[in-house]
Amino acid sequence: MRRRNTILIVDDIELNRAILSELFQDKHIIMEAENGQEAIELIEAHGDRLSVVLLDVVMPVMDGIEVLRQLRDSRKIEEVPVIFITAENNEGTALRGYTMGVSDIITKPFNPDIVCRRVENVIELHEHKRFLEEKLQEQYVIMEQQEQKLKRANTFVIDTLSTVIEFRNCESGTHIRRIRNITEVLLKSLSHKYGEYDFTQEQISMITDATALHDIGKIAIPDFILLKPGKLTESEYNIMKSHTLIGCEILQNLDCIQDKEFFQYCYEICRHHHERWDGNGYPDGLSGDDIPVWAQVVSLADVYEALTNKWVYKPQYTHQQAVSMILNGECGVFNPELLKCFMDAEEALKAESIKPDDEDSSNFATTISAEESALAEQENKLSQQTLQLLELERQKYHVLTDLSGDIVFDYNVKEDILQFSEKYMHVFGGDCKVKNVRERLWRSGRVPEEDKKKIKKALESLSLLDNSCKIQIRIQVLSGEFQWFEISACALWETENAYWENLIGKLENIHQAKMETIRLQEQVSSSLLTGTYNCETIVEPIDRYLNSMHADSGALFLIELDMDQDDNMENVTENTILQRFGENLKKLFQNTSIVGRLDEDKFIAVLCGAYSQAMLTETTEKICELFYNMQSIYGNIGVACFPQDGPTFESVLNKAEKALYSAKQYGKGQYAFYDDEMDIFQLPVVADINGIVY
Amino acid sequence: MTVLEALRGAGVDTEATIYRFGGNQILLEKFVRKFPHDETYSSLMAAVKVDNIEKMKNFAHTLKGTAANLGFEELSNRCAALVSALRNGSISVDVTEPLVEKIKQEYKKIIDIILRIE
Numbered sequence: 001m002r003r004r005n006t007i008l009i010v011d012d013i014e015l016n017r018a019i020l021s022e023l024f025q026d027k028h029i030i031m032e033a034e035n036g037q038e039a040i041e042l043i044e045a046h047g048d049r050l051s052v053v054l055l056d057v058v059m060p061v062m063d064g065i066e067v068l069r070q071l072r073d074s075r076k077i078e079e080v081p082v083i084f085i086t087a088e089n090n091e092g093t094a095l096r097g098y099t100m101g102v103s104d105i106i107t108k109p110f111n112p113d114i115v116c117r118r119v120e121n122v123i124e125l126h127e128h129k130r131f132l133e134e135k136l137q138e139q140y141v142i143m144e145q146q147e148q149k150l151k152r153a154n155t156f157v158i159d160t161l162s163t164v165i166e167f168r169n170c171e172s173g174t175h176i177r178r179i180r181n182i183t184e185v186l187l188k189s190l191s192h193k194y195g196e197y198d199f200t201q202e203q204i205s206m207i208t209d210a211t212a213l214h215d216i217g218k219i220a221i222p223d224f225i226l227l228k229p230g231k232l233t234e235s236e237y238n239i240m241k242s243h244t245l246i247g248c249e250i251l252q253n254l255d256c257i258q259d260k261e262f263f264q265y266c267y268e269i270c271r272h273h274h275e276r277w278d279g280n281g282y283p284d285g286l287s288g289d290d291i292p293v294w295a296q297v298v299s300l301a302d303v304y305e306a307l308t309n310k311w312v313y314k315p316q317y318t319h320q321q322a323v324s325m326i327l328n329g330e331c332g333v334f335n336p337e338l339l340k341c342f343m344d345a346e347e348a349l350k351a352e353s354i355k356p357d358d359e360d361s362s363n364f365a366t367t368i369s370a371e372e373s374a375l376a377e378q379e380n381k382l383s384q385q386t387l388q389l390l391e392l393e394r395q396k397y398h399v400l401t402d403l404s405g406d407i408v409f410d411y412n413v414k415e416d417i418l419q420f421s422e423k424y425m426h427v428f429g430g431d432c433k434v435k436n437v438r439e440r441l442w443r444s445g446r447v448p449e450e451d452k453k454k455i456k457k458a459l460e461s462l463s464l465l466d467n468s469c470k471i472q473i474r475i476q477v478l479s480g481e482f483q484w485f486e487i488s489a490c491a492l493w494e495t496e497n498a499y500w501e502n503l504i505g506k507l508e509n510i511h512q513a514k515m516e517t518i519r520l521q522e523q524v525s526s527s528l529l530t531g532t533y534n535c536e537t538i539v540e541p542i543d544r545y546l547n548s549m550h551a552d553s554g555a556l557f558l559i560e561l562d563m564d565q566d567d568n569m570e571n572v573t574e575n576t577i578l579q580r581f582g583e584n585l586k587k588l589f590q591n592t593s594i595v596g597r598l599d600e601d602k603f604i605a606v607l608c609g610a611y612s613q614a615m616l617t618e619t620t621e622k623i624c625e626l627f628y629n630m631q632s633i634y635g636n637i638g639v640a641c642f643p644q645d646g647p648t649f650e651s652v653l654n655k656a657e658k659a660l661y662s663a664k665q666y667g668k669g670q671y672a673f674y675d676d677e678m679d680i681f682q683l684p685v686v687a688d689i690n691g692i693v694y
Numbered sequence: 695m696t697v698l699e700a701l702r703g704a705g706v707d708t709e710a711t712i713y714r715f716g717g718n719q720i721l722l723e724k725f726v727r728k729f730p731h732d733e734t735y736s737s738l739m740a741a742v743k744v745d746n747i748e749k750m751k752n753f754a755h756t757l758k759g760t761a762a763n764l765g766f767e768e769l770s771n772r773c774a775a776l777v778s779a780l781r782n783g784s785i786s787v788d789v790t791e792p793l794v795e796k797i798k799q800e801y802k803k804i805i806d807i808i809l810r811i812e
Contacts (some may be wrong), residue, residue, distance in 0.1 A: 012756075013756060013759060013760060015725050015759075015760055015763050015764070016759065016760075016763065018725065019714065019715060019716070019721075019763060022715060022716040022718050022721055023716045058752070058755060058756075060752075087755065087758065087759050087762075108759060108762065108763075109714065109762050109763065112713065112714060112715075
C-alpha cells in the first residue's frame with residue numbers, strides 16, 4: 001500500500017494557505033488550490049497521493065460545499081478524507097458538511113497544535129481504513145483462488161475416478177469429458193429457452209460435475225457382461241441394469257460429498273439416467289416430469305455421445321445421423337421440450353463432436369488409434385500381396401467350383417487365413433474369408449469336438465509323400481442343422497520346409513448319402529445283434545451298405561465262437577456271454593464297419609476303407625485278445641478281403657468261410673487269412689446255415 | 695520599528711499570532727509587510743461604493759479572516775459586524791455606512807503603523 005504523503009490545502013486567501021502549509025510542511029508535501037474548481041482538478045489528478053484535503057468553504061468559482069458534492073458524486077470522498085477549515089461558525093454549514101461526508105470541521109481562527117493533531121488523526125484513521133480494506137480485498141482474492149483450486153482438484157478427482165471406471169469398459173477416457181461438455185451445452189440451452197429450468201452458472205457447474213459419476217455403478221458389473229461384444233441375454237441384461245442402483249449405493253457410502261445439493265444431483269443422475277420419458281426405463285420406471293431434469297439431460301447426452309463416438313460394436317455416426325436417429329425415436333424416448341433444446345444447441349454440439357480427441361484427453365486414446373491404424377495398414381498390405389498371388393489361381397478355381405457345385409477352400413498357414421469360394425456364404429453364412437483360423441476353429445461350436453480331432457489328425461498325417469487326405473465331419477450350416485461334409489484336401493509346399501504352407505481342397509456335402517449309410521449301418525448292426533439276419537438275408541443289406549459307402553476296399557472278419565461244452569451251463573447264460581462278446585467286438589470296430597451276430601455262435605465284422613496287412617493282423621490279434629479276456633470262450637477267425645478276394649460281398653463272405661475252416665484245422669483260437677490255396681476246401685454243408693450251399 | 699513592535703503598537707497579541715503561524719515569525723513578518731498591498735480592503739470599498747451587497751459580504755468576510763490571522767482583532771471584529779448585518783438582511787445604507795466607517799478607521803490605523811516598519 002503506497003503511503004500517501006500529500007496534503008491539499010484549498011483556500012482563496014493566500015495567507016490562510018500559508019499558515020496551514022506552515023503547520024504541515026515538515027512532515028508532508030503540500031499542494032495548494034485557490035478555489036473549488038482547482039481543487040477538484042487536483043484531486044482528480046492526484047487523488048491517490050492525497051492523505052487529506054483541507055477545504056475552505058467560502059471561495060469564488062466553486063465553494064467548499066459544491067466541491068464536497070462533486071466528490072461525493074464521484075465517490076472520491078471515500079478515497080480522500082476532507083476537512084473543512086472555515087471561518088463560518090454556524091451549525092447549518094457544519095451539518096451540511098457532515099451530511100456530505102466531511103470528516104471533520106475546524107473553525108478559524110484555530111489553535112495550530114490542535115489543528116495538527118486533528119488533521120493527523122483523520123489521516124491516520126483513513127490510512128487504517130484503507131489498509132484494512134486492502135487486506136480484505138487480498139484475502140478475498142486468495143479465497144477465490146483457493147476455491148477455484150479446490151473446484152479444479154475436485155473435478156480432477158471425480159474425472160479421474162470416472163475415467164478409471166470407463167477404462168475398464170475399454171472405452172476411451174474422453175467419453176466422460178465429452179458427456180460433461182454436452183451436458184453443459186444442453187443445460188445452457190434449457191435455461192436459455194425455458195424459464196422454469198433456469199439454472200445458475202453454479203448449478204450448471206455442479207450438475208456437469210455430477211455427470212462424471214453417472215456410470216460409477218459399472219464397477220460392480222462382472223467383466224464377462226461388461227465386455228461382451230455381442231447382445232446380452234436377459235439375465236445378463238438385468239445385471240447390467242443394476243449398475244444404476246449400485247451407483248447410488250456407492251454414492252451413499254461416500255462421506256466426502258457433503259454438499260447436499262451436489263449429492264442430490266449425483267444421486268439422481270446415477271439412478272435415473274436410464275429412465276425413459278414414456279416410463280419404460282429402469283430402475284424405477286419413472287415417466288415424464290417425474291424424472292429429474294438433470295437426469296434426462298444426462299440420458300440424452302449419453303445417447304448422443306455414444307452415437308457420435310466410435311465403439312467396438314458399432315461405427316461412428318456423424319452429428320447429422322445422430323440427430324436424426326434421436327429425433328426418430330430410435331434411441332429411446334425423450335422429453336419433447338428437451339429435444340427442442342437439443343435442436344437449438346445444434347451448433348454448439350457440432351463443435352463438440354468435431355473437437356479432436358487430443359484436446360482434452362489422455363494419451364491412451366491417441367496411442368490406441370495410432371496402433372490400430374498401423375495394424376490396419378499392415379494388414380492391408382499383406383492382404384494385397386496375398387490376394388495378388390492367389391488371384392490367378394482363384395480365378396481358375398472359381399470356374400471349376402462353380403461347375404462342381406462344391407465349396408472350395410484355400411488355407412494359408414503363415415497368415416492363418418482360410419478363403420472359401422462364394423458358395424460358402426450361401427451354405428454357412430458369414431464372410432468367405434476367415435481370419436485367425438487356428439484359434440477360431442478350435443473354439444468354434446459349429447464343428448463337434450470329435451470331428452475337430454479328426455481334422456487335427458488328418459492335418460498331422462500330411463507329409464511330402466502323402467500330401468492329401470480325406471475326412472468326413474459334421475459342420476453346422478446356416479439353418480442350424482449339423483450336416484455331414486467330406487473334406488478332400490491337399491497340402492502344398494512352397495519351400496523346403498518340413499511343414500506345408502498351403503492347403504487347398506473342397507468341401508462336399510454328403511449329408512444325404514451319409515445319413516443313408518448310417519441308417520443302413522445301424523439297421524444292419526442292430527439286426528445282426530438281435531440275430532434276425534442269417535447268411536442269406538445279410539448279403540443284400542451289407543451290399544447296399546458297402547455301395548453307399550463307396551467302399552471299394554475292405555476286409556471281412558468271420559468269427560466263430562466255441563463255447564466250453566458244459567452241460568451245466570444254461571442257454572440263457574450262454575446267450576449272455578455271446579451277447580457280451582458281441583458288444584466287445586462292436587467296441588473294437590469303429591464307424592466304418594459293420595459288426596453283427598450272424599448266427600448263434602458266428603459273428604461278422606466288415607471293415608471298409610483302406611487297410612494294410614499289418615492293420616489286418618493287428619485287428620485280428622485284437623479279436624483274439626477278446627477271447628482270452630473272456631472266460632469259457634474260444635474262437636476262430638477267418639479273414640478275407642475285397643476286392644482281391646472277390647468282386648461281391650457274397651463271394652468275399654464265401655472266402656472268409658474258407659479261411660475260417662482252415663483256421664479251425666489248426667485248432668482253437670486260430671485265425672487265417674484267405675489265400676487261393678484254400679479254394680480246395682469244400683466246406684461241409686453246415687446244417688445251421690439255412691439251405692445255402694456254397 | 696520592528697514588525698513585532700509595530701504589531702504591539704496595533705494592539706496585536708504577538709505571541710499568540712506567532713504561535714498561530716506555527717512559530718514561524720519570519721512568515722508572519724512577510725505577511726504583515728504584504729498586508730497593505732492586499733487587495734481585499736480596496737475591493738471592499740469599491741463594492742461599498744456601488745452598493746454591491748454580495749460583494750461587500752464576501753470581501754468583508756475575507757478581510758475579517760485575514761485580519762484575524764494577523765492578530766488584528768479589532769479590525770476583524772468590525773468586519774464581522776458588517777458581515778453579520780448584511781447576512782441578516784439589514785442592507786440599508788443607514789446600517790451599513792457606520793459599520794463601514796468603523797472598518798475604515800481601524801484599517802487606516804493599522805496601515806499607518808505598518809508603514810513605519812523598516
